Structure formats: C-alpha cells, structure tokens
Amino acid sequence: MNNHCDTGEINWYHGKISRDTAEIILLDPEIKADGLFLVRESNSASGDYVLCVLQNNEVVHYQIRRHGEDAFFSIDGQNIMHGLETLIEHYCKVNDPSLGVQLSKPVIKDPPPHDTRRHGRTNLLHRAISQANCKVVTELLKCGYRNLEAKNQEGQTALHLASQMGHDQIVEKLISCGANVNCRDTEGYTPLHFACQNNLLSTVKILLTFGGANIQLRNSSTGWVALHEASSYGHLDIVSLLLSMNAPSRPRTFDDLLPADLAHSNGHTEVERILNEFVPPTPTSRKEQWYHGKLDRHEATTILKTRDNDGCFLVRMNRQNGYVLSMMCTNQCYHFQIQNRNKYYFIDNGPYLDSLEHLIQHYALFPDGLPNKLEVPVCPAVIPPLPKGFPFTLRKSKPKQLIEFQDNITRDNLILDEVIGEGEFGSVYKGIYQNLEGNEEKVAIKMLRYDMSSTNKLEFLREAHVMANLNHPCIIKLIGICEGPPLLMVQELVVLGSMLTYIIKHPEHISPNYELKMWAAQIASGMCYLENKRFVHRDLAARNILLEDRHQAKISDFGLSRMLNVDKDYYKASNGGRWPIKWYAPESYSYGTFSSASDVWSYGVTLWEMFSYGQRPYDEMEGVQVINILEKGERLKRTPRCPEEVFKTMEMCWAYEPKERPTFSQLSKIFASDSDYENFKDFIKL
Incomplete structure (x- = not known):
C-alpha cells in the first residue's frame, strides 16, 4: 500500500x-x-x-x-x-x-x-444562469434540483453567478429554494461582495432583506466586508444603503484599512465625506443592563453558567482595568478583551465603534467573529461603580462570599446520590448539603469504608486537616467533615470529574494549544500556592486533577500531602506503602525525600500525561525498570501532539538535581505569559 x-x-x-x-x-x-x-x-x-x-x-x-x-x-x-x-x-x-x-x-x-467543498465543476444550473436563461433555471428548480450549493472551478455557486450578473429574478428564486447566501468562492467573495462591486443596488437589497445575507461577512483573504467593496468602487447609493441597515462605518480589513481609506485612495471624495461624517444611531443598550465592574474570569463564568442561555453575556473589568466581554455559547463560556484605540472600542480585528454601548449594540445585531450574537444581558445584582471618566457614579458591588469550613456536619444535612468515584479509602458520592443558612448545594462526599483500620481513619482525617487550610481557585475546597459513622468528607463538586478520564474519553474536544495549556497553567498556579504554604503534595498526577468545566482545573487528593517543618525544605518519608514511582523524582524513590522540587518533577510527568492524551507514562514498565532508565539519563519522549515549547518545560522539570528544576512560581509565569492566554492573568493572581 x-x-x-x-x-x-x-x-x-x-x-x-x-x-x-x-x-x-x-x-x-x-x-x-x-x-x-x-x-x-x-x-x-x-x-x-x-x-x-x-x-x-x-x-x-x-x-x-x-x-x-x-x-x-x-x-x-x-x-x-x-x-x-x-x-x-x-x-x-x-x-x-x-x-x-x-x-x-x-x-x-x-x-x-x-x-x-472549496470548488467543483460547472453544471447545468451554472450554464443556464450565465446565459440568463430564466426559463431553464425555473424548470430546474421546479424539479427539485439538488445541486444548489455545487461550485464551479472558481468555487462559485449558482447564487454567486446570479448576484454577480444582477439577475434579480433568479436570485430570488435561488434564495426561495434554500440557496446559501453567505457562501464564499475560492477567492473569498460572497454573493453580496459581487453585487456591491458591480453597483447592483436592487440585488444588494434582495440579498440583505429577502436573503438575510450577513452584512459583515469578510472576504477570507483580505478581510473586506460589503462596505469596503462599495466604498472602494465609489458606489454612493450602496454605501448609503449599507449604513442605513446598521453596517458599522469603520470596519477594518486585515491590513487595518477603513472604507473611508479605500474611498480616499481611489478618489471617491463624496463617499469618503459621508463615511467620515456618519454619526451612528444612539444605542438602545445601556451599561446598567450588563456592566459588572471588577469581576474575575471564574466569577463571570459562574454567573453565566447559572443562566446557560446561548448569547447571554456581561461586561467586566479585569485586574489591569481593561474591559472584557464574557458570553455563553453551546454550554461554553468565552471571554473577549475589549480594546481601546483613538477613542474607539473594538474586539480583535472587528470594527471601530464609538462607545461600549455601541459595541454591545453591534454584536447584538451581528456575531461578526463572536461564536454567537449577544442575546440576553445579565444584570449585576448591585450596580457597580464605573471608572473615572464616565459621567455618573453608581453603588459598590457586594464582596464575594467565601465557603466557611464546618468542623462537624450532621448526617441529617447530607443526601447521598450516585457513586462517582472510588479511592484508596472508599467511595466518592455525588450529594446535596444543606448549609447553616438552609440553602442546598451540590457537593462531592468521600465515605470511609467501614472495614478500614484506625490508622486509615487518622490518615483520612489528616487529609481533611490539610485541605481545610487551603483556599485557592485551582485547589478543591473542603466544605466540612461528618464524623458519622461512617466518616464523611464533604467537598465542592466538580462536574466533569477526573481530568485524565475526560481527556481519554473526549480527545476530539481538547486542543493542545487551548484546554491543555490552560489546565497546565492552572495546575502550576495551584501548586505555586502550595509551595508558598510549604506543602508538598507527593501524589501530583493527571488522575488527581479534577475539572469543574472545560475552563477550570483543580488539584485534589491530598492523601499523601505533608507540611514542611519550619527549618526544612523537604519531607523525609518513614513509612513504605504503595508509592507512585513513575511520578517520583530520583531523590524521592532513592531516599524518600520530598519537596516542592520533587512535586515539580511530578508536574512534568502530569504534563506528559495531558499532552499525550492520557497515555501511561513508561507504558508497561515496572517501577524498578523506570528507575533504571532514569538513572541512565533517559526521560519520557515527546508525543506527536505535544507543542515543542511545552516539552521543553517538561524536560526542565526532569532535571536530575532538584535545585536545577524550575519553581512552581516560574512555571506559573511560563504558561500564564503565553500570548494565547493573557486572560489567565485576570483569572488568578500569580
């Protein structure tokens, strides 16, 4: 073969x-x-x-x-x-x-x-339209012609040809039969682009009003929208029509050119004047409907997920006092930085708009690069203050409420549901906890097996003690203990469960340059917090990372964690037991010595699990075999979908000498400074 x-x-x-x-x-x-x-x-x-x-x-x-x-x-x-x-x-x-x-x-x-398809072959419908043979076109459409979207050698559909030639009757017939008005040809043009180029005012009207053509759809090669085409050719009537139908007057090409720039360079002074003097209508959208003031990424996601409507949105300020648009689409929360230049507001390479209100109004009319139009504004519970420079002052928002640890939760306040996991000490259940205020919240409940020894009970309680002292968005939060019997540990519920299991089951939903990098940054941030608290985890692995959603990873399973003595930077293990050797640094498997540096080694192995999409480290090797190859200087190999820069970070984590490995503080900055993830800095303070 x-x-x-x-x-x-x-x-x-x-x-x-x-x-x-x-x-x-x-x-x-x-x-x-x-x-x-x-x-x-x-x-x-x-x-x-x-x-x-x-x-x-x-x-x-x-x-x-x-x-x-x-x-x-x-x-x-x-x-x-x-x-x-x-x-x-x-x-x-x-x-x-x-x-x-x-x-x-x-x-x-x-x-x-x-x-x-990108392109195809000329068919009977294409030929009939090129010959302006409306009778043949009508008969073909009456017979239920199935190839409406078929493309010719230039990637043009029947509607492209009809719109390019101004055959309005045929354009209407094609649209009535379901032709796609927003299809691009090989050069990136839509039917609307062609009608605007050729000054076909009536065709433009049909495409927009009857066909619902996307007025902001870009040429995939140049970034030109319909207004660029009409302005470049100096077609004044079409420019006026587009502006009257809410087309923004300052869309940008991929070269950052405005319609007025194109009109100027081609000598169309009247079109240039109209564009420069155009005043957009006063927006009906108001800040108090969607502006939440200072709000981090996690809080915004939580608020929007309670609504879970496509197109529900809010605007917030990040830590750098910049605006961010947060919105929901198909059960995912998206965050877009709103930039400001020369008094105009814009998102990515979208149009320049006069104010925040105009920006929201625009994206409520057109998706224009967003995953969905803005549909439902989410009002703040208390209207927040706006930054200096705005014409009015509003009330301050309420501070965020933190979960308080409960020493002894009564069994009557807990309802156990289905088993969602099995651990060393017993089972993990999904459940409901009725808190001190009488409110119910979904929780995860760890139950100690009845046949466990008193030593294991002490270990179970020791894990709870460790978790009770931790408070970080990237670490599972312990809510409380129920002394039972049986002994129960109540902690926050993370809906998606184990990161490792999720990666293995849904590899097609996970990008190495999106979800995996985001989770890597969050794990490093949580471990940096533990490092500063002088905790060593000792069991950092992909199986012990849980996912609240596709945008939030949390570190869990503190059964092996220890707090370092004040005068030492390492913990010396005195007991044996089942140790995860494949995740352990040389000083750990050789001398039982654990530190933040040994956790860094484990972090490198965790990264390898993630970017290998759930493969087993060292495959079927036994622990002794793994030790032998590590002592020879060999390390895990880079897998096909792992980015080169991420693998270099793994190799840094696997330096033989602990002092040569990066700290978690340094690792946090490596991922958080990734240009694709500037918003991570809003989400967590490093």
Whole structure:
C-alpha cells in the first residue's frame, strides 16, 4: 500500500454513521492499516464533521470544526482551511503533529457534501444562469434540483453567478429554494461582495432583506466586508444603503484599512465625506443592563453558567482595568478583551465603534467573529461603580462570599446520590448539603469504608486537616467533615470529574494549544500556592486533577500531602506503602525525600500525561525498570501532539538535581505569559 493517499480522490465521506460503525469499518482485518481513514458527520455538533483514523490498531476520532457559515474547517483550531477536501489533502501530504499519524488511504464511499467543498465543476444550473436563461433555471428548480450549493472551478455557486450578473429574478428564486447566501468562492467573495462591486443596488437589497445575507461577512483573504467593496468602487447609493441597515462605518480589513481609506485612495471624495461624517444611531443598550465592574474570569463564568442561555453575556473589568466581554455559547463560556484605540472600542480585528454601548449594540445585531450574537444581558445584582471618566457614579458591588469550613456536619444535612468515584479509602458520592443558612448545594462526599483500620481513619482525617487550610481557585475546597459513622468528607463538586478520564474519553474536544495549556497553567498556579504554604503534595498526577468545566482545573487528593517543618525544605518519608514511582523524582524513590522540587518533577510527568492524551507514562514498565532508565539519563519522549515549547518545560522539570528544576512560581509565569492566554492573568493572581 502507498504511504500517502491519492490527494485527487475525495470519495471518503460516510455520512451520518455512528462512532461505533466507523470503528467497525476501519478495524476490518482485510483493509486494516495505519493511516486508514474516513470522514463522517458529527453526531454532537451540527455543521461539524469527524475524521476517523486507524493508528496503532486503534481508531482515533478527531473533531473537524466548521468556522462560520461557509466551508472553513480545522482540526486543531489553528490551521483553518477552505473546504473539507483541502483539509484532508493537507493531512494526506503532511505528517502534521496535530494528528498522531499521516493519512494514508481512504475507505471509499461518497464525495463530501457540496456545501463543504472549496470548488467543483460547472453544471447545468451554472450554464443556464450565465446565459440568463430564466426559463431553464425555473424548470430546474421546479424539479427539485439538488445541486444548489455545487461550485464551479472558481468555487462559485449558482447564487454567486446570479448576484454577480444582477439577475434579480433568479436570485430570488435561488434564495426561495434554500440557496446559501453567505457562501464564499475560492477567492473569498460572497454573493453580496459581487453585487456591491458591480453597483447592483436592487440585488444588494434582495440579498440583505429577502436573503438575510450577513452584512459583515469578510472576504477570507483580505478581510473586506460589503462596505469596503462599495466604498472602494465609489458606489454612493450602496454605501448609503449599507449604513442605513446598521453596517458599522469603520470596519477594518486585515491590513487595518477603513472604507473611508479605500474611498480616499481611489478618489471617491463624496463617499469618503459621508463615511467620515456618519454619526451612528444612539444605542438602545445601556451599561446598567450588563456592566459588572471588577469581576474575575471564574466569577463571570459562574454567573453565566447559572443562566446557560446561548448569547447571554456581561461586561467586566479585569485586574489591569481593561474591559472584557464574557458570553455563553453551546454550554461554553468565552471571554473577549475589549480594546481601546483613538477613542474607539473594538474586539480583535472587528470594527471601530464609538462607545461600549455601541459595541454591545453591534454584536447584538451581528456575531461578526463572536461564536454567537449577544442575546440576553445579565444584570449585576448591585450596580457597580464605573471608572473615572464616565459621567455618573453608581453603588459598590457586594464582596464575594467565601465557603466557611464546618468542623462537624450532621448526617441529617447530607443526601447521598450516585457513586462517582472510588479511592484508596472508599467511595466518592455525588450529594446535596444543606448549609447553616438552609440553602442546598451540590457537593462531592468521600465515605470511609467501614472495614478500614484506625490508622486509615487518622490518615483520612489528616487529609481533611490539610485541605481545610487551603483556599485557592485551582485547589478543591473542603466544605466540612461528618464524623458519622461512617466518616464523611464533604467537598465542592466538580462536574466533569477526573481530568485524565475526560481527556481519554473526549480527545476530539481538547486542543493542545487551548484546554491543555490552560489546565497546565492552572495546575502550576495551584501548586505555586502550595509551595508558598510549604506543602508538598507527593501524589501530583493527571488522575488527581479534577475539572469543574472545560475552563477550570483543580488539584485534589491530598492523601499523601505533608507540611514542611519550619527549618526544612523537604519531607523525609518513614513509612513504605504503595508509592507512585513513575511520578517520583530520583531523590524521592532513592531516599524518600520530598519537596516542592520533587512535586515539580511530578508536574512534568502530569504534563506528559495531558499532552499525550492520557497515555501511561513508561507504558508497561515496572517501577524498578523506570528507575533504571532514569538513572541512565533517559526521560519520557515527546508525543506527536505535544507543542515543542511545552516539552521543553517538561524536560526542565526532569532535571536530575532538584535545585536545577524550575519553581512552581516560574512555571506559573511560563504558561500564564503565553500570548494565547493573557486572560489567565485576570483569572488568578500569580
């Protein structure tokens, strides 16, 4: 079999089959080989697809995410490509680290849907429109013509051609039959772009009013929107129409050019004047509806998740006194920095807007790069003060309430539900706790097994004592103890459970450059807190990290933790027992010596587990074998999806001498200073 697939072959699409069916197909012993693949429709996210690949005799499923309404897709969120066939060709030609194997051979079935393709072939409908043959077009559409989204060699659909030529009657017929008005061609143009270029005022009106075309959809190559096109060509009537339909007057190209700049450079002085003098309507949106003042990322996420409505949002200030828009979409919370330049407000490369109110009004009308339009503002419980420079002063917000540790929770105040985990001391239950104020909250309840010894009971209580003294957003919070019998430990409930289990079960939902880096930063921050408190964890591993949601990791399981003496920087273990040797530093497995530096070694192994997507460190090796290879200077190898800079951090953690390893304070700064995660600094004080 060839090493690389035939990039001209696109019959690899298997439609809406299940995950199990895909695995049965790929594991067929007659065709089974590394890199064998197929593409199926996602069963969990509408518009997305899944690449199923055979590697090392296992089927791995990679989520192919659609970006926007048109055929732009990516697997890792970074390499966005136009057309499913383009994406598959890339992974056939290149051994990309975002996949664990290079695609070698497709399981032949069907070509991908028309609306996922970058380009195709001229068909009968294209020819009829090019010839302005409305009769043929009408007859084709009456017969239920199925190829409305089919593209010609330039990647243009039938609606592209009709809009480019101003065939308004055909444009209306195509839209009535369900043609996609927001589809881009190979050069990145939509039907609206063409109508604006060619000064087709009536066609522009039909596309916007009858077709609901996205007035802010960008050319994928230049970043031009419809107003750029009309302004560049000097089409005054279309510019006026677009402005009257709430198009912002200062959208920016990828080169940061405004419509007025294009009008000026092409000598269209009247268009330039109208754009520069345009005053946007007074927004109906008001700050008191959505402005929350100083609020960290975690608090904003918690507030929004109680609403859990697509498009619910709030605006807050971060620690650097900058504005952040926080919003919900498909059960995820997103945070966007609102920037300010030359008195204008903007998000990323979005349009310049006159005020915060105008910014919120704009994104309530158009998603324009956000995952969803802003739909429901979340009002603050108490209206917060605004910074200096605003024309009015408001009341201060209430301070955040902290959970107080309860020494002895009565059994009557606890309701145990399903078992969600098993630990060394017993079972972990989901449950409900009725607190001192009579309010009910969901909790996790650790129950000590009845047959455990008094020594284990003391260890159980000692873990509770350790946790009771810890208060950090990246560490599981202990709520209290119920002396029983049986002995119960009540702690905050984290919905997603073990990070390791989540990574193994949902690899397609996890990006090495998003979730994994965020969790790594949060674990380092929590361990930095323990380092400052002079605690050593001694059992830091992916299995002992819990996920509150996809944006929040918390350190748990303090059964082996110890507090250091005032005059020592290490803890000397005197008892044996089952030690997690594969996570232990040389000084720990050799001399039983534990410190923050040995926790740093374990952190490096934890990172390796995360970025290997749940592989077992050192595979099937026994502890003695692991010790032997470490003493020879060997270390765990970099896995395919692990970024190079992250692996370098792991190697720093695995320095043989403890003093040569970074501190958790340094590790926190490494991840928090990542340019992709500036917002992490808002979330936690390092």
